[in-house]
Amino acid sequence: MQGKRNKTIISRITENRNFGLLLGLAVLLIIAAIVTPSMYSLNSILSMLQNNAVFGLLALGEMVVIITAGIDISIGASLSLAGVVCCRFMAENPEIPAVVWVVVAMLVGALCGAINGILVGYLKMVPMIATLGTMYIFRGLSFLLSDGEWWFPHQFTEGYQAFAIKKIAGVPSILWILVLAFILAVLFLGYTSRGRRIYAIGTNRESAQIAGIKEQRVIFLAMTICGMFAGLSGMLYTANYATCSYMIGDSYEMTAIAICILGGVSITGGKGKVDGVIIGFLMMSVITYFISLLPGLSVWSDAIQGAIIIAAVALNKFTERSAEKRALKERSALI
Numbered sequence: 447m448q449g450k451r452n453k454t455i456i457s458r459i460t461e462n463r464n465f466g467l468l469l470g471l472a473v474l475l476i477i478a479a480i481v482t483p484s485m486y487s488l489n490s491i492l493s494m495l496q497n498n499a500v501f502g503l504l505a506l507g508e509m510v511v512i513i514t515a516g517i518d519i520s521i522g523a524s525l526s527l528a529g530v531v532c533c534r535f536m537a538e539n540p541e542i543p544a545v546v547w548v549v550v551a552m553l554v555g556a557l558c559g560a561i562n563g564i565l566v567g568y569l570k571m572v573p574m575i576a577t578l579g580t581m582y583i584f585r586g587l588s589f590l591l592s593d594g595e596w597w598f599p600h601q602f603t604e605g606y607q608a609f610a611i612k613k614i615a616g617v618p619s620i621l622w623i624l625v626l627a628f629i630l631a632v633l634f635l636g637y638t639s640r641g642r643r644i645y646a647i648g649t650n651r652e653s654a655q656i657a658g659i660k661e662q663r664v665i666f667l668a669m670t671i672c673g674m675f676a677g678l679s680g681m682l683y684t685a686n687y688a689t690c691s692y693m694i695g696d697s698y699e700m701t702a703i704a705i706c707i708l709g710g711v712s713i714t715g716g717k718g719k720v721d722g723v724i725i726g727f728l729m730m731s732v733i734t735y736f737i738s739l740l741p742g743l744s745v746w747s748d749a750i751q752g753a754i755i756i757a758a759v760a761l762n763k764f765t766e767r768s769a770e771k772r773a774l775k776e777r778s779a780l781i
Contacts, residue, residue, distance in 0.1 A: 482739045501730065509706050512715065650716075
């Protein structure tokens, strides 16, 4: 009886990976509730999500690229460059409406992504190598534009900060922007022809090309979207913390990739859904917040994140192989 019950649970996890993610999230929440009960006040939850919202936006952009079987490790540097551009010109022109800087940040990020798209899509460079090179270029430009200086709270206008910290219905505006981004990603990937082409390229490039899908254009679009999310993240990061330097966003790409993998986005492309990334974002937010509350664990944060990535990849492989075996059995039964 026990074996049958365990088999049922395992089959449910393999058939619907989000079930396993939700189960893992529930376990995390229970452990956190026992160890740090104060974590579950409304203010603590909102603070946790607000401080991690940028990672959610970065993960959405990274997801689009990974689905094409690519990767972008320059998003942290793109975030930094967009943040520095906005802060430098905002400090010099405080009379300009803050919404302008949102548009500027997204344009800067989109430009960074477009450069990656040209290198990977049209020049056929390996995504990791191409974005590794642009990561250093964008970070160098960020340093040059900032002159190595920092921007501090007194240099930020109220309107600029309001895009991240102003509360609407008791919830910080940065979280409303994140929710809107999630909704737009669901609509784009699930209900538009361009979104379906992104999946097609990641699933089987040869078949997609035979079907008339232009691989270069799809990759260029995916990279540009990823850069746009990184640029928006740069503006919101600086608005949320009222601080900026060329060093912001360092290694943020690793956390974004971890959220994607944790959320079931296949690193080999073609698979991944926004709802999985949402759950992955919530899990990573709980983990990082939980670690920050326990000083003894803070020194292990990078190691823990690495272990999470390995465990998530292993789970992805397990679910994929289980699905393949189940499909093979179903085909065999029809013969």
